[in-house]
Amino acid sequence: MAIESDHRESDSPYVARVWRGQVSGAGSLTSVATSNWELVFWEDAGTVQAAVRGPETTASTARLIGESESFGITFAHGTSMPHLPIARLVDSEVASPYADGRLFVLRGEEWEIPGFENAEDLVRKLVRAGVLTRDPLVDDVVWGGIAKVGSRSVQRRIANATGLTQGAIRQIDRARHAAVLLAEGVPSLEVVHKLGYYDQPHLARSLQRFIGRTATQLQRRDDADQPLSLLYKIEGDERF
Template sequence: MIMAIHFEHRASDSPAIERVWRSHSDHEESMTSVASAHWTLVAWRVGREWRVAAQGPEARASTAPVPPETEFVGIRLALGMRLAQPATDRIVGDAAAFSASKHSVRIGDVTLPVPAYDDAEDLVRRLIKTERLLSDPLVINALRGEPPAASIRTVRRHFLATTGLTAATVRQIERARAAAVRIRAGQVIADVAYDLGYYDQPHLSRSLTRFLGHPAGALRDGTAGQLSLLYKT
């Protein structure tokens, strides 16, 4: 199978960053953009100019175009992190563009360097310092499994404000991503379903189809085609 886009990615020592990635597209095509509860800062170069946008959480898989001969850099923010603007409910399943030039981008009232693969941590530190990037401890603690320090209704409100999704949907997305990584690594589908708490294989396949766009069998045999970034956490 010919890949239209090639990913390179790395972990980060910043608790505000889930993953940093970069890629280059060889030719025009499309790929399956898998569901995600994370915000992502994305920069891409068109000719000599850079463009920058915030990609919001996505509640289900979708098809995304891949423009030819384009460089991309992405900073996938940790769960519980969000930009101060735009409001989360305006960006779920969508993106918001920022004003950018060859070397800089304006996020809110702050001018910063265009996101770079090697300097992502410095950019995120500056966003936090200027309060352009916010964290929600209630969401972070809930995802860690800690007893909530607020009512169920309050926790739900915080999840919606930060991710645009309910806590249950966030956990379903993360579980489906983990299942996909294991299946693509060659693990037995029935074992993956059992280990991750799915009722049975059909339940697993329905979840994968919703959140990754393809059932378990297609992920196993490689017929699912090009997917957006998946990695073992």
């Protein structure tokens, strides 16, 4: 099975990343954990589908058959849809009741499906219509900022906007960061010290839970039979 993928950053405060992918052949894909939620579009066997997909708290396996193309908008922490409580989306998704090559349905309204380069056009329309909202404190705190409100208020606002606790977000994102470093050839002991794991067994448990790989598999890039979903390096990540 061959997988081609591309992704880019966004200048929208509502968006963390925009990505697209193409799969040919049959096989399995390891979907790694992610603390962000997404709006995803894909075409499979000539049928276009759309869904809001929530954060994934563990690695999982997805079966892929035949040719398919996908495109997604990964939203920044703090971005949410008031009509879809995020707690309902954790480890789950809500499919659009209708989609074709041009339109999909969200909050009972039709919206034009954007492309990889103009995804922010849709985001701006959703913001103007009140479909998307944003709590800037959440993204700031998740990235290491200091809040000017009490800790209980911070934790409540993070949970309301992301469906996860700040601790869960940190664990998932740290494991993803570790996987990228190991794939780049950084020794596992150095990753342990750099990212604040207690020891190598602690790192191993984290990788198995959130990435579905061992450190050795990541270092060898041993994913020919079951490739990983999108992993990327975030420049300037100082949380760990």
